Amino acid sequence: MSTIQDKQLTEILIEDLMISSEKVAHVQLNNPLEHALLVLVKSGYSAVPVLDASYKLAGTIGKTLILNEILGLERFEIEKLSEMQVHEVMNTDIPSISKQDTFMQGLKAVINYPFVCVSDDEGYFDGIITRRAILKQLKRDYYTSKNNQS
């Protein structure tokens, strides 16, 4: 079986580069905003995927979205963190990609987003593809092609 190091960019699939679901920090639709903010602060990520109870992809939520939501006219309305749930605030207008999509499709997707969720035909969450993973692979390919020319 060929490893990713042996593959040309055109042979690489999203599944070769993605972070699989069990390693991705996420929150659920009915979690209070307080829990989501805790996950975001503790994990250090700006945004994470939102899943439903059956582990289907539902959206994403980030620190800025939460802070904007609880920002009142003169103060942060902290009480909203326990009153409101993730589904009321999350971003549902998000792209997704499949494990079998190509590297180029991944590259196009992460131009506008720091990460893109990977899901199957039925919407079940498989993981994420990050801008970092795509750029790392692009850099590796650039230096490999350069070395092969000299």
Ligand code: 4BW
């Ligand atoms: O905890 C971190 N570990 C490492 N190794 N790198 C980190 C960490 N936190 C941030 N970074 C770096 C990465 O290069 O800062 C970039 C921006 O992070 P972000 O967006 O704004 O929190 C990271 O770039 P990336 O790896 O291309 O990841 C892009 C985005 O994907 C992150 C975050 O929103 C999401 N993400 C990445 N790994 C994740 C994750 N979300 C949930 N779980 C994960 N394991």
